[in-house]
Amino acid sequence: MKDLFEDLLKMEDVHGSLLVSPEGEVMFEHFNTPPSKGQDLKRFLPQLNRVLKNIREADLLFEKMRIYIRRTDAGTFIIPMGQFAPAAMVRLNCDMLLPSLKQMKGGKGLRQLFKKK
Numbered sequence: 001m002k003d004l005f006e007d008l009l010k011m012e013d014v015h016g017s018l019l020v021s022p023e024g025e026v027m028f029e030h031f032n033t034p035p036s037k038g039q040d041l042k043r044f045l046p047q048l049n050r051v052l053k054n055i056r057e058a059d060l061l062f063e064k065m066r067i068y069i070r071r072t073d074a075g076t077f078i079i080p081m082g083q084f085a086p087a088a089m090v091r092l093n094c095d096m097l098l099p100s101l102k103q104m105k106g107g108k109g110l111r112q113l114f115k116k117k
Contacts, residue, residue, distance in 0.1 A: 004100055005030065008093040013082035015065070018042070020076045024049060027075055041067075041080055048078070059087060070094045074101040 005017050009030060016031030024045065048069070052058055058069040068090050070077040077094050081087075 004097055008079070008090065008097070011081075011085065011089060011093070013085035014090065015080040015082065018078040018080075019074075020045060020049075020078065022073075022075060031080075041078065045078075049076075057091075068094075072098055072101065074098075 005028065008014060008017055009032065014032070017028070018026065018041065019028040021027050026042065026045075029042070052069060052071070055069075056071050058067075060067040060069065064083065066081050066083060066085065066087070068077070068079040068081065068087065070079075070091075077097075079090055079094075081090065
C-alpha cells in the first residue's frame with residue numbers, strides 16, 4: 001500500500017498520509033514526522049468525521065500546518081502538511097490514487113491490501 005502513496009509521501013513539506021474507511025477504521029497510515037504528531041491527528045478522527053460529514057474536499061489552514069482532506073467512496077484521505085507544501089500537487093496525487101483505490105474496492109480485496117504486516 002505504501003507504494004501507492006510513495007509519490008505523495010516524497011513531496012516537499014508533506015508530513016504523512018492517512019486513509020480512513022467510511023466506517024472510521026484506519027486502513028493506511030504513514031507519517032514522516034515523529035509518531036506523536038500522527039497520534040494527535042488520529043485522536044481527532046471522530047470529530048473530523050462528524051464535522052466534515054457532507055464535505056467532499058477541504059483544505060484546512062492552521063498557524064503552522066495545513067491538513068488536506070478528501071472524501072471518496074473508498075475512504076477519506078487525510079494529509080497533514082506544512083505551510084509551504086504544494087497543495088495543487090497534493091490534490092493531483094490524490095486524483096491519481098483514486099482509480100487505483102476504486103479498482104481494489106470490494107470487500108475482501110481492499111481489506112487484504114490494507115492489512116498490517
